[in-house]
Amino acid sequence: MEPNSRLSGKYAIAGLGMVIGLPEKELEKRKADLPGHPMLNHAIASPLVDLSAKDIEAEAARRAIEDAGLSNKDIDGAVHVHGGPRSGRGVVEHMDAFPRMLGLPVNFYYHCGRGGGWGTIGIITALSFLELGLAKYVAIAGSREDWTRSHRKEVRDQGIRGQINPATVAGMWGPTYGRTAAAHEHSMFAARHKHEYGTTETQFGAGAIQVRAWACKNPLARMYGRPATIEDYLQSPIYIDPYHLMDMAVTTDGAVAMVLTSMERARDCPKPPVAVLGIGYGDAQGGQWWEGAAHYTKLPVLKAKEAAFGQAGISIKDIDVAQLYDCFTAELIFQMEDYGWCAKGEGGAYVEAGHIGPGGDTPVNTSGGLLSAYHMADLTGISESVFQLRGEAGERQVPDARLTFVTGHGGEVFAPGMCSIHTTLVLGRP
Amino acid sequence: MAEASKEIPKPLPQITPITQPFWEAAASRKLVMQRCSDCRSWVWCPRPACVECGSEGLQWAPVSGRGTVFAFTVIREVVGRALRGFEKDIPYITAWIDLEEGPRICSNVVQCPVEKVVIGMAVEVVFEEAGQGIFLPKFKPIR
Numbered sequence: 291m292e293p294n295s296r297l298s299g300k301y302a303i304a305g306l307g308m309v310i311g312l313p314e315k316e317l318e319k320r321k322a323d324l325p326g327h328p329m330l331n332h333a334i335a336s337p338l339v340d341l342s343a344k345d346i347e348a349e350a351a352r353r354a355i356e357d358a359g360l361s362n363k364d365i366d367g368a369v370h371v372h373g374g375p376r377s378g379r380g381v382v383e384h385m386d387a388f389p390r391m392l393g394l395p396v397n398f399y400y401h402c403g404r405g406g407g408w409g410t411i412g413i414i415t416a417l418s419f420l421e422l423g424l425a426k427y428v429a430i431a432g433s434r435e436d437w438t439r440s441h442r443k444e445v446r447d448q449g450i451r452g453q454i455n456p457a458t459v460a461g462m463w464g465p466t467y468g469r470t471a472a473a474h475e476h477s478m479f480a481a482r483h484k485h486e487y488g489t490t491e492t493q494f495g496a497g498a499i500q501v502r503a504w505a506c507k508n509p510l511a512r513m514y515g516r517p518a519t520i521e522d523y524l525q526s527p528i529y530i531d532p533y534h535l536m537d538m539a540v541t542t543d544g545a546v547a548m549v550l551t552s553m554e555r556a557r558d559c560p561k562p563p564v565a566v567l568g569i570g571y572g573d574a575q576g577g578q579w580w581e582g583a584a585h586y587t588k589l590p591v592l593k594a595k596e597a598a599f600g601q602a603g604i605s606i607k608d609i610d611v612a613q614l615y616d617c618f619t620a621e622l623i624f625q626m627e628d629y630g631w632c633a634k635g636e637g638g639a640y641v642e643a644g645h646i647g648p649g650g651d652t653p654v655n656t657s658g659g660l661l662s663a664y665h666m667a668d669l670t671g672i673s674e675s676v677f678q679l680r681g682e683a684g685e686r687q688v689p690d691a692r693l694t695f696v697t698g699h700g701g702e703v704f705a706p707g708m709c710s711i712h713t714t715l716v717l718g719r720p
Numbered sequence: 721m722a723e724a725s726k727e728i729p730k731p732l733p734q735i736t737p738i739t740q741p742f743w744e745a746a747a748s749r750k751l752v753m754q755r756c757s758d759c760r761s762w763v764w765c766p767r768p769a770c771v772e773c774g775s776e777g778l779q780w781a782p783v784s785g786r787g788t789v790f791a792f793t794v795i796r797e798v799v800g801r802a803l804r805g806f807e808k809d810i811p812y813i814t815a816w817i818d819l820e821e822g823p824r825i826c827s828n829v830v831q832c833p834v835e836k837v838v839i840g841m842a843v844e845v846v847f848e849e850a851g852q853g854i855f856l857p858k859f860k861p862i863r
Contacts, residue, residue, distance in 0.1 A: 463733065463765050463826055464814075464826055465731045466730070466731055466732065466733045466850070466856060467814055467826060467827055467828050467856070467858075468730070468795060468806040468809065468812055468814055468828065469814050469826065470806070474793060474795060474814055477793040478791040478792065478793050478814075478815075478816065479791075481791050481792060481793055481839070482790070482791040482839070485791075485839045527796075527797075528796060529796055529797040530793050530794070530795050530796065530797070531792075531793045531794040531796070532793075533793075575771075586790075586791065
């Protein structure tokens with residue numbers, strides 16, 4: 291298939307920078323065990339002490355600019371990405387953020403993002419400015435400090451862990467009924483998939499175990515050095531039916547930044563360019579709203595996938611490695627089905643057969659994903675894609691990885707229980 | 721998790737002009753929903769226009785309060801960002817209920833041991849006082 295978009299491959303990620311938090315003692319131990327390991331250059335001690343989200347964003351952006359072989363004065367556009375007003379921090383506190391801290395001479399700077407698709411939404415924004423000729427090099431940065439926030443006494447004592455008070459959010463009906471965490475909604479997607487397709491606890495666990503096995507090959511992953519078996523999973527307590535702790539993503543302090551520019555300019559940068567080949571966006575209201583049971587265990591993938599894959603001129607069979615939004619284990623199963631690796635209802639069996647872990651024929655979430663590495667929304671998958679496509683992924687490198695895609699997922703859960711958005715970002719070696 | 725601290729209240733719903741009829745009805749132990757006078761769709765949660773056809777011709781209408789459990793979870797541990805106001809209720813059941821008229825509503829299943837709840841279980845509405853004159857529609861098994 292030929293790309294159906296003239297923009298496919300016209301722009302590229304030329305630089306990547308990141309800082310990811312690891313518990314201080316754990317970080318010291320890893321540095322001692324693995325002296326000079328390149329992944330540990332991206333690590334900082336967590337919880338954050340004397341560092342704000344702005345500080346780590348600026349540091350990530352500085353590193354991305356350096357990685358692209360550029361200097362601060364080259365960056366003429368900047369985008370701050372975040373998960374939207376429910377992500378725990380208002381936009382206001384970011385009003386004086388990384389472009390000001392680094393003195394970037396930008397023509398524009400603003401915030402965007404939603405749900406778990408902020409990285410992709412940031413790239414859409416950057417590409418518009420590049421295409422309009424308003425910038426040559428755009429820096430994108432976003433951060434989270436969820437680990438730090440959940441460990442701050444004043445936040446805990448309010449009874450609200452890093453989240454705005456949901457009682458004040460019009461339309462947010464769930465919290466009144468004790469549905470206060472993403473896990474409370476997502477666990478019901480899993481329960482329903484079990485009910486409709488006979489998906490088993492072992493099948494959810496199989497996803498967690500395989501992604502964990504990847505994390506054990508990535509010293510930057512939160513769960514590095516902590517392999518787990520299906521027996522470990524099944525013997526662990528259930529937290530939120532049907533979910534065990536291992537079904538749920540880790541919380542993270544960190545920041546990820548990148549520099550976007552034209553492919554022409556990216557070829558002059560020191561690192562191999564990562565081509566943006568296709569981008570798609572799906573909203574559950576466009577085609578899934580109120581269709582009841584048939585769509586409850588399906589994500590708004592279809593439009594996102596068709597757009598992104600069509601622009602890139604690819605099909606699912608062409609994909610060498612994928613970075614899927616694994617906020618919970620059921621989302622892995624849904625995406626196996628929704629992207630067409632297997633039929634609807636067969637995702638549990640597909641994952642259980644071992645396709646996605648190390649040695650499988652469909653390598654997924656090679657960093658350890660949101661489940662076992664770090665949760666920077668889709669920036670987790672974007673950063674891992676850059677490592678894979680550049681051949682920098684070390685022990686977890688998929689041989690000759692040329693084509694990958696990253697998904698984002700989330701947004702508000704709206705009646706009748708749908709998860710709102712889905713993003714698909716196809717990246718490749720030019 | 722178990723450290724002693726002052727009582728943390730549960731969040732009450734924010735009552736807005738659009739949601740007010742719902743809460744007023746609930747306070748008199750009645751369940752009402754918006755229905756589109758053009759396409760006849762039921763609409764929940766309350767909003768200014770029909771989510772199906774965009775019509776602003778929404779009218780409040782009573783529903784039976786009977787339905788079935790579409791999906792549920794049992795919350796057994798506080799995880800991540802959970803509000804601590806619910807800790808003393810653990811384990812509790814949160815669910816989507818499909819009402820017999822068609823619309824789906826989020827609520828709790830109450831008066832039901834957590835090991836007894838199943839998808840498809842028949843339930844009916846009960847109203848629980850939540851404070852400040854607000855009554856929350858919840859659902860109990862039909863025996």
